[in-house]
Amino acid sequence: MTVETSSTLSPATRRAATRPAWPAGTRKRRSPSGNRKKLAFILPAAIFLALFSFYPMVQLLRMSVSTVNSSTLNSAWDFVGLANFAKGVQQGDLGIAFGNTAIFVVVVTVLGLLGGLVAAILLAASTRMSAFVLGLMVFIWALPPVVNGSVWKFLLGDTGLINAMLGGVGLTQHAVPFLYDEHFALMSVAIVNSWAVIPFNALVFRAAILGIPAETFEAARIDGANRWQEIRHMIVPAVRPTTLVLTVLTVVYAFRSFDFIYVMTYGGPGTATNTLPFLSYLQAFVRYDFGLGAATAVISVLLVLVLAFIYARSIRSEEAH
Numbered sequence: 001m002t003v004e005t006s007s008t009l010s011p012a013t014r015r016a017a018t019r020p021a022w023p024a025g026t027r028k029r030r031s032p033s034g035n036r037k038k039l040a041f042i043l044p045a046a047i048f049l050a051l052f053s054f055y056p057m058v059q060l061l062r063m064s065v066s067t068v069n070s071s072t073l074n075s076a077w078d079f080v081g082l083a084n085f086a087k088g089v090q091q092g093d094l095g096i097a098f099g100n101t102a103i104f105v106v107v108v109t110v111l112g113l114l115g116g117l118v119a120a121i122l123l124a125a126s127t128r129m130s131a132f133v134l135g136l137m138v139f140i141w142a143l144p145p146v147v148n149g150s151v152w153k154f155l156l157g158d159t160g161l162i163n164a165m166l167g168g169v170g171l172t173q174h175a176v177p178f179l180y181d182e183h184f185a186l187m188s189v190a191i192v193n194s195w196a197v198i199p200f201n202a203l204v205f206r207a208a209i210l211g212i213p214a215e216t217f218e219a220a221r222i223d224g225a226n227r228w229q230e231i232r233h234m235i236v237p238a239v240r241p242t243t244l245v246l247t248v249l250t251v252v253y254a255f256r257s258f259d260f261i262y263v264m265t266y267g268g269p270g271t272a273t274n275t276l277p278f279l280s281y282l283q284a285f286v287r288y289d290f291g292l293g294a295a296t297a298v299i300s301v302l303l304v305l306v307l308a309f310i311y312a313r314s315i316r317s318e319e320a321h
Contacts, residue, residue: 111194116201149263
């Protein structure tokens with residue numbers, strides 16, 4: 001039996017042995033200089049958020065409970081309480097916009113997640129073709145929504161490529177009013193929004209799939225598992241945490257979508273594609289009823305805060321596991 005002396009121990013071991021032991025349940029207190037350094041790093045971000053987020057939100061809340069129009073915008077605002085919210089409900093636009101928003105969010109979320117997962121599974125292999133398609137998807141995702149919306153408005157027009165193809169194969173004799181019919185317009189814009197969010201979801205899903213050990217797939221193939229069984233019993237359970245996070249992000253993306261509606265339908269025909277963000281824009285900057293528009297925006301902000309809370313809880317839950 002040999003006894004190790006201090007001369008035979010490594011430098012790291014000697015430092016650990018000479019380090020003072022702290023009593024159980026106690027922590028070493030951080031020095032004041034360390035706290036000041038942290039504050040110095042946090043302060044610029046706090047100032048930025050206060051100027052460009054907190055202050056505008058306070059003004060939005062003030063405006064939502066005041067009478068503000070083009071003639072009183074630069075003067076004192078008269079407090080009216082919840083009158084603007086009641087006015088929005090009485091006019092009926094708020095209920096229609098809320099229903100359109102719910103349908104829009106459901107379609108974009110379902111198609112965006114399913115399309116992203118399918119694309120990720122198909123592009124999981126590292127080949128030249130998958131690399132080319134991934135680059136193309138990143139290009140599509142990075143395009144400004146105004147450009148995407150303009151291209152799709154042309155494609156879905158009466159004389160656009162989609163109607164030309166449908167007529168060429170004999171599926172229809174007349175142009176399909178994708179953007180001019182109250183039953184088609186909302187679904188058309190929602191599908192285009194889904195198409196725009198699929199590349200981002202596919203990239204995230206692909207990263208999660210590539211994180212599955214290759215030995216797991218090899219063992220499954222040895223046991224006789226086919227491709228569908230691999231997807232159902234291995235890939236889907238493995239990407240479940242990623243799916244939870246992407247669901248919340250996609251819902252937030254769909255909920256705040258404004259650009260595609262503005263470019264493709266401008267809320268029409270009638271109120272068929274009026275969502276809460278677009279209705280707030282119409283009330284404030286088209287009808288110049290800034291108080292009513294602010295009230296609609298506050299409702300939208302509250303819903304987004306609920307989604308942000310759910311997202312934060314999901315992230316904390318995943319980190320805990």
